[in-house]
Amino acid sequence: MIKLERRRQPSQAWSYATPALAVVATMFFGGLLFAALGKNPVEAIRTIFWEPLFGEFAFYYRPQLLVKGAPLVLIAIGLSLGFRAGIWNIGAEGQYIMGALASAGVALALYPLEAWWIFPAMIIAGALGGFIWGMIPAILKARFGTNEILVSLMLVYVAEQFLASMSLGLMKNPEGMGFPGSRNLQQYPSAFNSEVITNSGIHYGVVAALIAVIFAYVLLSRHMLGFQIRLTGEAPRAARFAGVEPARLILFCLGVSGALAGLAGMFEVSGPSGQVSIDFNAGYGFTAIIVAFLGRLHPVGILLAGALMALTYIGGEIAQGNLGLPSAAIQVFQGMLLFFLLALDLLTNFRIRFAVRGTA
Amino acid sequence: MTETLLKIERLTKAYPGVVANDNVSFDIGVGEVHALLGENGAGKSTLVKMIYGLVKPDSGTMTLRGTPFAPAEPRAARADGIAMVFQHFSLFEALTVAENVALGMEDPPQMRDLARRITEVSEAYGLPLDPSRIVGDLSAGERQRVEIIRCLLQDPKLLIMDEPTSVLTPQEVEILFQTLRKLSSEGTAILYISHKLEEIRALCDNATILRLGKNVGTCVPRDTTAKEMAELMVGGTLQIPTRKPGEVGEIAMEISGLSVPSPSEFGTSLKDVSIQVRAGEILGVGGVAGNGQDELLGVLSGEILSAPDAVQLHGQPVGRLGPVARRRLGLLAAPEERLGHAAAPNMSLTENALLTGAVREGLERNGFLSWPKAKTFAERIIETFDVRTPGPENAARSLSGGNLQKFVIGREVLQRPEVLVVNQPTWGVDASAAAAIRQALLDLAQKGTAVICISQDLDELMEISDNFAALTEGRLSPPRAAAGLTVEQIGLMLGGAHGMEVAHIDTAEART
Secondary structure, three states: OEEEEEOOOOOHHHHHHHHHHHHHHHHHHHHHHHHHOOOOHHHHHHHHHOHHHHOOOHHHHHHHHHHHHHHHHHHHHHHHHHHHOOOOOOOHHHHHHHHHHHHHHHHHHHOOOOOOOHHHHHHHHHHHHHHHHHHHHHHHHHHHOOOHHHHHHHHHHHHHHHHHHHHHOOOOOOOOOOOOOOOOHHHOOOOOOOEOOOOOOOEHHHHHHHHHHHHHHHHHHHEHHHHHHHHHHHOHHHHHHHOOOHHHHHHHHHHHHHHHHHHHHHHHHHOOOOOOOOOOOOOHHHHHHHHHHHOOOOHHHHHHHHHHHHHHHHHHHHHHHHHOOOHHHHHHHHHHHHHHHHHHOHHHHEEEEEOOOOOO | OOOEEEEEEEEEEEEOOEEEEEEEEEEEEOOOEEEEEOOOOOOHHHHHHHHOOOOOOOEEEEEEOOEEOOOOOHHHHHHOOEEEEOOOOOOOOOOEHHHHHHHOOOOOOOHHHHHHHHHHHHHHOOOOOOOOOEHHHOOHHHHHHHHHHHHHOOOOOEEEEEOHHHHOOHHHHHHHHHHHHHHHHOOOEEEEEOOOHHHHHHHOOEEEEEEOOEEEEEEOHHHOOHHHHHHHHHOOOOOOOOOOOOOOOOEEEEEEEEEEOOOOOOOOOEEEEEEEEEOOOEEEEEOOOOOOHHHHHHHHHOOOOOOHHHEEEOOEEOOOOOHHHHHHHOEEEEOOOOEOOOEOOOOEHHHHHHHHHOOOOOOEEOOEEOHHHHHHHHHHHHHHOOOOOOOOOOEHHHOOHHHHHHHHHHHHHOOOOOEEEEEOOOOOOOHHHHHHHHHHHHHHHHOOOEEEEEOOOHHHHHHHOOEEEEEEOOEEOOOEEOOOOOHHHHHHHOOOOOOOOOOOHHHHHHHO
């Protein structure tokens, strides 16, 4: 018989071991899934995890990893602050879109002016766009006690409609021969989110993601606000007693996560994507939720988790191309990762006892 | 009385790092009221959990009416006639009394029949209870009746009661004792766990005393003084808190005409509460928990805001200030609920020291935290208040209740408060730790702090208070000098027995 016994203290060792264990379990059961689809499981797993890093075309895939990972990390860092405090921003996808639209709007309005301040102005606009979109559920929650999960999620669909309207209307490229979508910002030097080092994949968004990791780390471990965030998540009543004002915390967490998601959208629209189009959003805002949890809501963990998630994305694409795996199988594979992480998380707070029947 | 019901022989149970029970043996006779005494952590709970089938012993045997008894789970123990009333009630507030009782039964009868049986049993034992009432609306004493009646419906041979009187007024205690005596006279044995030694002297036939998991002696409570029993429990002489006469100064804290609704659904609103506390004074606020105690603490700590003038500190209105601003002014508080309110369970003691100490101990600068300072502060609390823990990096939930309580009280006391509000400072804390906490409060008052001590433990309030006020249903009585108050007077201040009545002996005779 298997019994769960609560630990007196959360196990430090297990909290580090469970993410690794979850990855191993995902590899194993993912392998079974691929085998069931008639593919060689070892080959599939190798393609996903090995090919992008050390394969023949790694020189091409490695920068791709950074390009994919940066927005995930940037968004997940913001989300993790709220998640730590029990404030559930599920609408990062919408904030990401609004950040992209705000910054693209600035750039397109100024086109074809060339000036050094255009890119910084776009950064501010992007952060502001996401921030405002995040403030809607925040103010509604703080003021009227609405559920931020529902409001932020529904605002994603509003943002998607807004994106469609913009790419078909106001922001449509006047020289685009009627095709939907804006001008390509990659061809607008003042607005282009270029690579800091050529062919490395390191664009300004990657730099911003690293800064966000450091900012979040310092905030959570050294600052009163970070302490209050953790305290609110651990024990809301104790947080009230300590003097935390819940409304302030809600505004801060949703504001920061909105701004960071907006920034991610800004770096994407001005760089890798280049233009506002109907299908601009690629689900980063939702995948970042997985990244945040996979990284145990810890800044460094999120950095690693973002890299891992980017790996499964790139590796998954390669596997789709080379082995003909359906994209749904890759999504199941990514879902497994979160599933196993949450399941194995139990071991941090509980120990498993195998009691033999009949004794005692 | 001579026939043995349950024979416990050499029971041993070890947990990692601690032996909770070490070769404990004793007998309980049919109809005997047997007290189990010991400090917190002495192994009382583990022992009764083994009898109730919640925990399996590592070795040793139990014999029930001559046959080996090893319950695999509480259901098996209940089937053998063992029932238990826990210290913490396990009731659903949103359900009725009858529904709650039905949830604890193996195969509950029709709700109508069950309601009738509840009424029958409750009348037979003088515990009036309306089966159709919602538990959330009941007082703590009435909730306990639900638990007791749930047990009595099983017709138990052994009733285990864990600290049953901590939530009752003196009159309610007397009625409970009548019920228990009646049960005992009908042949039901009772295993009674309590810290209140005078109660044990009044009720119990025999007592077994545990210390550090070992049976260190037995006594007949009627022939033993409370002090002797306490010293058996502690294993040394007990320090009784002493108080040097201090000077009572100016009014430090004043509440006037305060009425606030409770933030929680089943809470009690405070109604027109007025009180003054002077520097150096200890004001005892008595009353059964759930009568506005949490709300009173919240209003003073700053968790519940009120009209600015309703709460004044040294004449300054603080009613609209939050907890941090009040701490800065010297108004500190220690809530009742240790885990989750006074302390965050999964956070370390260092982090918990920071929880209230940040402002007054200078643990933050411009919002940035100084962990070394916080750790030093935590270590100072641990050392000054003899908190038993390997170190400040341990999680709050790893501490025993008494040790965490010492930490929580110590954290506030060491911040040199001008006014300190404590709610249930020694609830569930063993005798020596309770004495240490009371002494700390007395010392603090002597140095000129105004102390408001909210407690259900009337002995405690009588021991340390200068003035006594009763909080019932959200109303605070005018304070009276504590010296010279009799138990009867206090009981009346607390609103008497909340409609309880003494067991109808005549109905009982009809039944037997």
